[in-house]
Amino acid sequence: MTIIRYGITGVLCQFESRIDEETGKKVAALTAAVDQSGLPGILERVPAYCSLMIRFDPRRMRYETLCDFLKEAEKKLDAAGQAKEPKIVEIPVHYGGEDGPDLSFVAEHACLSEQEVVRIHSGKAYRIYMIGFLPGFPYLGGLDERLFTPRLSSPRTRISAGSVGIGGQQTGIYPMDSPGGWQLIGRTKITLFDPSKPPLYQAGDLIRFVPV
């Protein structure tokens, strides 16, 4: 892990640049360590695929203090990452039909039946590497490569909240109405965007899609 200074209010903890579960676990463990540190003046911590960005108030904490803590925390990462069982969040999805207008295209592209696409897509839990783009939008890893499907050549101007899609090598959920270019294969009725409630999931958790 490399600690990189990011202006006078930030630090970027950079792991090896790749998307895999091991790196994801390290990022999650470091995030948890920062949360439990009790360090004063931590304003934000944003875990991503292979990094953790921390923003802090330089009037309440010195950069050097944060660095010292991070160097110590790094030594315990492997053990911490193994110890913690990730939370699994189940998302009920109605696949196909009006809720998933591109399911047939994805099936055709993969030379599979629609039922097989649903079975493969809902057959495993996906790690959330990062939340970004929109509030509650999960960047998921681990899509079965048979389901890799190019994005729409021209993005839709409005995708309904709860839509589940595939874009290239990724799968995910649109938490709110938004424009977007992913192939839509289903939709959940669960409310994913509600600022009055704690978020359903965060980076480091696993998501499993359950067909309904």
Place this chain on the structure above:
Amino acid sequence: MTGIEIIRPGILTTVQDLGRTGHAHEGYPECGAMDVLSFEIANSLVGNSRTAAALECTALGPGVRIHGRVIAAASPNAGLAVNGNHVEPGKPLLLGDGDTLDMTAIDGFRAYLAFRGGISVPEVLGSRSTDMKSRIGGLEGRRLKAGDRLKIGKTGNSLQGAFLRWRAAHASLPAHPWTHAPSQVIHVTLGPQKERFTELGIATFLSGTYTISMDSNRMGLRLEGPKIESDGGTDILSDGIMNGSIQVATGGLPIIMTADHQTTGGYAKIAAVIPTDLPVLAQMKPGEHIRFESVSEENALVCYMACMESVDRLRKDMMIWEKWI
């Protein structure tokens, strides 16, 4: 009900405070005042705490009608008129039921209108800032329009107004770093991904003159100018972004991320604008020019501490009498 009614909304007027902090990892942009210094001055002039919400006005300010009695003040870069008569800028005003308050001019690009007691809209995730993309905060998560009514938090009486005016007359306002020069120097600290750029690329970035593009908004300032050479492209695995991060997009042109920025991004960040220069950028219009100059973190920190101290001093100056009345 004490409050204000929007008569003319201006070009882009929104409710803002110091931003929605602590939710970037859930994908919520920070939002908040683009020019935090001017925002803090306006709030201080009416004796508000740092967390009170005020109106951010862009390019062409709003006109409001007062309901009840309120104390108002604008950042010193705004021209104000009460019932059509111009008043001295940078002073608190005591306004009565039915008065109209017009922002007649903005020197720069953004000005702030604060009311004693703050704009009273519900907090969403700990902030009253308008997030226009997620449609939360402020008034219904959107820009203000004619006919909108906003409540003002518990307001002071005329005696408080008189004290504030007297205080403001004796207070020295913090200096704003923006000037009328057609080209401004913006100070940056390099990194966190400066190694993705060639020596020539960094030199281009630090010597070129960049023009703020028309596509700029509260999310970011797109810049036009010399292209920055990278070492094998600027795509990275997405990571966290903060206010002031300078991403270099695929074409080699920089984008400065500002208040409403996305929380993560997939372009390498060559540098970050130092926090005390963000108010300069907030006052610049599309078509104006900037040049970047690199400073050390140590120097940037000294500037930041000095600026925050001057704001604290003003706030103390304005609030010192609070416990006496």
